[in-house]
Amino acid sequence: MILGPTAGASLLSLASIRAAWAQASSANAPTNLFDIQPVAEDAYFAFARPQAVANCNATIFVNWADVLVVDAHSKPSAASALIAQIRKQITPKPVRYLVDTHFHWDHAQGNAGYREAFGQDLKIISSAATRKLEATLLAPRLQASLDPHGLPFSSQPHIPVLLDDARKQLSAAHSAQQRAALAERVRQLESFAREMRNFHPELPTVTFDKSYVIRDRAHDLHIEFHGRAHTAGDVVVYCPQKHVVATGDMVIGTLPFLGDSYPKEWPITIDSVAKLDFNRVCGGHGNVGHGKQRMMDQRNYIEELAERVENGKTAGLSLADIQKSIPVSSIKAFSDDDYGRLVSSGRDLSSMQQAVDTNIEHIYTRLGQN
Ligand SMILES: [Zn+2]
Ligand SMILES: [Zn+2]
Structure with a gap:
């Protein structure tokens, strides 16, 4: 007699088969995508190494x-x-x-990897607003980014265009080293497109409005919504005993992305988070922040830019005129040496101005959003 899964196998044994399979597949998974470093006892930061299609950083808390x-x-x-x-x-x-x-795609499209490895025991937690946004925006935005004729949202890579470009560069490459780097880029873009072709979002299973607290024998973990900022639903994960806060993209180690943001509320939200007692800030991109200075520098940058764009808009200036009126050299928040150096690292002045112009454009379109 042959037992089908519904006839013979209990849910438990199905789950253990699945877990064993996931363990086997993760045994073969690459172990070079992240650099893991401790930030406190039982708390680790996984820095995402640069890839053709970006990954976000992760923060890892080891409970009892x-x-x-x-x-x-x-x-x-x-x-x-x-x-x-x-x-x-x-x-x-x-x-x-x-x-x-x-x-955002670079923080939530991997949910299914955790579900596959840990089955129904895994809780995927987010704010109620984030779950709603994942359900409505993840799939169509990804689709546009994979479609050669799509118009992807500004934070998403347009994969067919990037692939075309990388293949052209590869065929024109002069050195073996260049060829190897470009061939690897093509490989990464192709493999992303193949993997994500039939993507269905794996949505959060536990949602909350203000806060969700896990009281563990090792420490407490507070998952908290402090207000709208980078998106309508950002939460931070705060461990009071270890003095660590994971901020997603609300506070990061590079220039912020404002395309889905609430520019006037964002600084107020950061002020609220800054009242917590922590000394390590683990953001979604860039490296770990020590203390609160970088967080406040980013807060001041957003406040300054939002104010200047709003004033320009009120005065009836066009977007292009507002951009012209805010050269990088005039931005006070960058005069803090550490922050200026941090956000301009790897960029020359013109690409820095381009990045700030994009921030200005996003603020211009997002001001007054409900
Ligand atoms: Zn984001
Ligand atoms: Zn991100």
């Missing part, structure tokens, strides 16, 4: 019997890769909680 991970990257296989690294470099304990700090 399980693990909480903050943010899930741009694809399930990147999540599997981090799971393999966690097992190898940190702990064999299972991931029981995954937090989506916000709905």
